[in-house]
Amino acid sequence: MGEVYRARDTRLGRTVAIKIIGGEWSEDPKRRLRFQREAETISSLNHPNICALYDVGEIPAGAGGDFAPKRTTQYIVMEYLEGETLEELLKKGPLPVDQVFRYGLEIADALDKAHRKHVLHRDLKPSNIMITRTGARLFDFGLAKFLREDAKADVESRSITAEKPLTAEGSVIGTLEYVAPEQLRGQEADARTDIFSFGVCLYQMVTGRRPFVGDTSASLVAAILEHDPPPISESRPSIPPSLEWLVKNCLAKDPDERLQTAHDVKLELQRIRSESPALASSVPRKALRWPYWSVAAIAILIAVAAVVILQMKRMGRSRAAIRRMSILLSATAPLAEGSFEKIALSPDGNRIVYVGGGESSRLYVYSLDSLETKPLAGTEGARGPFFSPDGASVGFYTEDQGLKKIALAGGRPVLLTPERDLRGAAWGNGDLIVFAGKDSPLRQISASGSQSERGMKRTPLENGRWPSFLTGGEHLLYTMSDAGGDYENGRLAIRSLKTGETRIVLKGATYGRYASGHLFYLHSQALFAVPFDARALKVTGPPVTVTSDLDSYFSLGLAHYAVSSDGQVFYIPRESSQSERELLWVDRSGKSTPVTKILRAYQQPKLSPDGKKLLVTIGQAPQLDLWMFDIARESLTRVTTEAENESGVWSPDGRQIAFASTRSGGFDPYIMPADGGTPPRRITAQRSWTFPSSWSPDGKAIAVVEYTAKFNDIFVVAPREGSVLAPFLSTPFDERDPVFSPDGRWIAYRSNESGRDEIYLQAYPSTGRKWLVSTSGGANPVWRKDGMELFYRNGDKMMVVSTHLGSEFTATRPQMLFAGEFEDEYDVTPDGSRFIMVQRPPQSPRTQINVILGLFGNRSE
16 A cells, blocks of 8 residues: 655654555555545544544655656655554553453444444554553554445545455465354445454453454455354453453454444443443463462352342342433424423423424423323423422523423413523422523522522532432432533532531532432533442442433533433534544635645644645534644644644744633643644633634734633733733623734723623723624624624624724624534634635434333332
């Protein structure tokens, strides 16, 4: 295919791997096509367990003076992986079980990412898996295939793959041992083909040998097609039956009999590991040595295990098999979009109430008994549903009226309080409703509406959100953030309604719910459960991962799930990444042309001051990085590789960039040279969730937005380490999107002080005077370089006003240039003739709610 070199990137000061195709190969159109496909495949993937791509391009024949190549040379610059391949590691024997789980989970997660991007690896084997200090890394996508490619490209891909046969007389080709039966039969490959190859790798990791062997290629093919591998338990009797079942399932001859997605494989591995904590330190059988004292230790362990089992039986706790299912809602009543609570589960676990987002959002009732969905009349615009203890009524709130309740049997909703924009509500015993406002402490009100609302006694630094009741209704469970509204470091608190006593029961957690003797909570965008004593109000064991496929809003501490009293988990799965977005040039009439054929998860494009390069965020949270796109060369180069990075802005001379990063915890502003050279340095550590937005023309200030649980405010900060944030606009409203005018004397920004987002302008430094620029809503203002026009978005419309910057500001009436389905973030060329925009991907209605059954048996409390 090509040659790979270890090299030094002198610009960014790092070691890289360069893969080239040159010489006679570069003249072969098929090899060039395969090489290009490998680059496109890697560029479409952004995952910590997949080798990263930094750059791609070609050197024309004759370029480079004395060292010029005689033929055009294509190249890919990739991350240099230091370690050893899994193949080399397996030469030493089978892996310890903790490594099997670790590497297996990492590989499955990488495959899941690739498959969600519609990419098949098709050559998964230990020699294509690198084991580094940070874990397993999947690489070599030279035979990868896009699942969604046109027919012509598909034929070309197959013809290239077939040009070298899999088998040769008297020899065994290395890849053959990992080829799925359907491939050997000439059938079409899909995601399950990679799952078979993964099963072969997993079998080797556990046993130290391949599952299928043969003296010749023909006998090896026969073994793959007709024979089952020796049972794992023959060589590793300590391996749990569930892990052997998983491997056997992956190696099923019929693709329909395998686990159908890599995500399912990952979840099964997580479940098996969580159920077998003692395996974390186990080693292969042949490596065990039995000192004399170990016999006594084992006898003690057996005795303890017998007592525990007996006690569990006495308590009536039976471990049921964990099962997973999905509920598919009606396409005419899909789940609503937005950062608010969407689902609630009745106390008996038989009904789901959810916010549906058809033509207008409202509440729908889904019955698990009849599998029917019915709209709940009178709930238009509803958000945040929650059930009454008897399951006969549902509470909710609307943005224009406030907190209400309605009987499921029918009737009109009853207004309880005009409080809007809530952060959760819960209905307890004795007709009590506790709710959390966006900017107020926890409060309580009678569900009958006969009593006026009253606040609950607060604890120091309390910022209570997302309340729920423990069994019995005497204790309130809720989330506390820090003073800055950082829910990633949230805490779960429990308050006694009798005594008012409050205690912190769990740190690093948010959106807690209690059921079946466990506290469920959100942490790092995954759902966990931890054993909890509801009488002593304390955690009694280690947490386990319930699912990492949970839809959540980490900035609000919100997760979309509900739990029945017996521990059945209902949750909205995380939306599959709509990552294949297109970068477009759009002229003032709305006509668009592609900037590049490379499709990625583009966000927040920012043109360099000279208009030659583009700084863009690529990825999906929590895996975001800044990339540099050279428009003329049409090449992408990764700028950041650590933590989560976004909101990149250019310095006025184009030599530096500012961005927000989580490498020190919460989002803080950093700056670094645009061409690398030196590591990023943090400007200020005063706040969390602070994002750069605009750099002043004189280079002396950066406008940033601080996001808190209450308001979003605008500050300015000097671009040097240790700078102090200086307030520019701090009000009881949300301000964001600040952008300096080209003369540096004004800042345009977005604010909702009128009740909706509009574009305003104030002098810099602020004099207190402001001008309303937009007239019917606006967001994301951007100046033309000469300051004579100000652009902004209003829904799907691109708006413009002509401006005059002087001692006074004047602007014309807003005019619409064009409308289109683009992302809100964009940028404009210096002359204002074209816009760089991201094509918004088509949004499919979300109609799926996942269910996990039997997580902790059938216990209810």
